[in-house]
Amino acid sequence: MESKTGTWIEKKGLAQMLKGGVIMDVVNAEQAKIAEDAGACAVMALERVPADIRADGGVARMSDPDMILKIIDAVSIPVMAKCRIGHFVEAQILEAIGVDYIDESEVLTPADEEHHILKHNFKVPFVCGCRNIGEALRRIGEGAAMIRTKGEAGTGDVVEAVRHARTVIGAIRQLQTMGDEELMTFAKNNGAPYELVKEVKLTGRMPVVNFAAGGVATPADAALMMQLGVDGVFVGSGIFKSGDPARRAAAIVKAVTHYQDASILAEVSKNLGEAMVGRNVSQMPEGEKLAGRGW
Amino acid sequence: MKIGVLALQGDFAEHISMLKKLGVSTAEVRLPKHLDGLDGLIIPGGESTTIGKLAVAYDLMQPLKQFGQRHAVWGTCAGAIFLSKDISRNDQPLLGLMDIKVQRNAFGRQVDSFETDLEIDELMRVTGTEHPYHAVFIRAPLIESVHGNAKILSALDDGRIVAAQEGHLLATSFHPELTSDTRFHEYFISLAS
Numbered sequence: 001m002e003s004k005t006g007t008w009i010e011k012k013g014l015a016q017m018l019k020g021g022v023i024m025d026v027v028n029a030e031q032a033k034i035a036e037d038a039g040a041c042a043v044m045a046l047e048r049v050p051a052d053i054r055a056d057g058g059v060a061r062m063s064d065p066d067m068i069l070k071i072i073d074a075v076s077i078p079v080m081a082k083c084r085i086g087h088f089v090e091a092q093i094l095e096a097i098g099v100d101y102i103d104e105s106e107v108l109t110p111a112d113e114e115h116h117i118l119k120h121n122f123k124v125p126f127v128c129g130c131r132n133i134g135e136a137l138r139r140i141g142e143g144a145a146m147i148r149t150k151g152e153a154g155t156g157d158v159v160e161a162v163r164h165a166r167t168v169i170g171a172i173r174q175l176q177t178m179g180d181e182e183l184m185t186f187a188k189n190n191g192a193p194y195e196l197v198k199e200v201k202l203t204g205r206m207p208v209v210n211f212a213a214g215g216v217a218t219p220a221d222a223a224l225m226m227q228l229g230v231d232g233v234f235v236g237s238g239i240f241k242s243g244d245p246a247r248r249a250a251a252i253v254k255a256v257t258h259y260q261d262a263s264i265l266a267e268v269s270k271n272l273g274e275a276m277v278g279r280n281v282s283q284m285p286e287g288e289k290l291a292g293r294g295w
Numbered sequence: 296m297k298i299g300v301l302a303l304q305g306d307f308a309e310h311i312s313m314l315k316k317l318g319v320s321t322a323e324v325r326l327p328k329h330l331d332g333l334d335g336l337i338i339p340g341g342e343s344t345t346i347g348k349l350a351v352a353y354d355l356m357q358p359l360k361q362f363g364q365r366h367a368v369w370g371t372c373a374g375a376i377f378l379s380k381d382i383s384r385n386d387q388p389l390l391g392l393m394d395i396k397v398q399r400n401a402f403g404r405q406v407d408s409f410e411t412d413l414e415i416d417e418l419m420r421v422t423g424t425e426h427p428y429h430a431v432f433i434r435a436p437l438i439e440s441v442h443g444n445a446k447i448l449s450a451l452d453d454g455r456i457v458a459a460q461e462g463h464l465l466a467t468s469f470h471p472e473l474t475s476d477t478r479f480h481e482y483f484i485s486l487a488s
Contacts, residue, residue: 002411002412003409003410003411004409004410004411005406005407005408005409006406006408007410009410009431009473009474010405010408010409010410010431010433013408013431013433013470013473014405014408014433014434016306016309016340016473017305017306017340017341017342017372017373017433017434018341018342019304019305019306019307019308019341020302020303020304020305020307020341021304021305021341021342021345036344037348038348039304039344039345039348039349040345041304041341041342041345042342072404076344076399076400077342077344077345078342078405078434095406098403098404098406099404099405100404100405100434101405123406124405124406125405250348250352253345253348253349254349254352256304257302257303257304257325257349258325261325
């Protein structure tokens with residue numbers, strides 16, 4: 001019997017397996033093990049978490065393949081890695097070493113300020129960030145098989161994650177109430193592919209799995225994003241920049257499963273030690289914000 | 296008829312929507328009390344390590360084992376791993392309900408994930424259909440061997456086992472919930488009746 005690999009169903013399907021789960025940023029094999037033991041459904045392998053990328057400045061690039069391979073060897077769960085926006089050769093390298101998902105990420109310094117990667121050209125699936133439905137559907141049009149709302153990475157401030165999730169989910173609700181004759185104008189105004197706008201109206205949801213990212217630091221933050229309607233969460237700096245990473249990681253995993261059960265949320269929120277030191281996004285200069293990267 | 300879907304992590308919503316298409320009542324199972332009144336349970340695809348840890352943390356292991364002794368249970372992918380007795384490693388919780396040996400991530404990494412057609416005689420017989428079953432494998436496990444009363448339900452052309460049954464218990468390496476073909480869900484409902 002003939003079999004096919006790298007299909008759209010395969011790409012989208014892996015993201016569906018991650019639903020209801022937490023994807024954690026890790027910078028070495030030891031952290032990857034801690035994340036897996038805490039119940040992470042996948043890890044994001046990168047050299048510096050976003051909080052450190054912010055602090056260090058300079059150009060942030062794809063991580064050393066050797067470091068990513070060590071993480072792949074250390075855990076049995078899927079391993080994701082980031083490439084720069086538009087840097088399709090970094091993506092080719094990540095595909096060649098066998099990462100399970102590529103994040104074309106605004107957290108790294110963009111390599112192209114006009115174009116994203118044509119992700120349909122790859123067998124490996126991609127996740128991309130978005131702030132609104134237009135950006136989400138443009139990325140899906142390019143072949144992203146999973147979307148995450150961007151939030152503001154490396155801040156520990158959930159306000160942008162909430163803004164972006166509400167914006168995307170609000171637009172989906174708005175589409176439900178629109179007549180078919182209004183959809184082309186909606187597509188024009190939002191810079192979104194028309195066919196995908198039609199699909200969202202028809203199904204009442206994003207065409208691919210949608211996680212929240214950027215600023216989630218506590219179990220309550222994670223459950224907040226779930227109650228707003230996302231399918232799962234990415235936690236970047238929030239875990240390994242906190243006082244007790246293993247404990248906080250396990251608590252956030254439980255909070256995402258039991259996001260509607262306030263008594264369980266209260267239980268898992270107890271005695272977690274210091275949360276990461278946050279940075280208030282509303283007091284941050286525009287030039288320092290990462291979410292604006294993406295076209 | 297009411298079928299629960301273990302909703303700790305993974306694609307439980309996809310299973311629920313398949314069951315609803317077939318007119319079956321459904322429930323999401325996150326705590327032991329959610330098993331009350333169910334005729335069957337599906338353990339979805341997802342990450343088996345995550346599902347196992349959450350099942351332990353919320354005291355679901357024993358209730359799930361007891362449920363599976365009397366009721367139909369079906370595990371897809373991660374669910375098949377969780378149902379099995381043996382995965383050749385000792386670092387994650389297993390229900391051990393089915394006498395099968397499973398190998399995790401047996402086909403490689405995500406770029407090796409594949410779709411293929413399967414001839415599944417028993418499924419075609421029960422659903423009265425003749426066309427092959429289109430199966431979606433994602434970082435899939437393989438059923439290395441079946442023992443005791445467990446039987447092979449389907450294998451790839453090269454003989455590798457991808458579906459097994461032991462009485463009212465069912466394990467598939469692939470994901471019927473990601474397709475629009477409801478035959479596997481119909482087959483499971485026939486086991487739960």
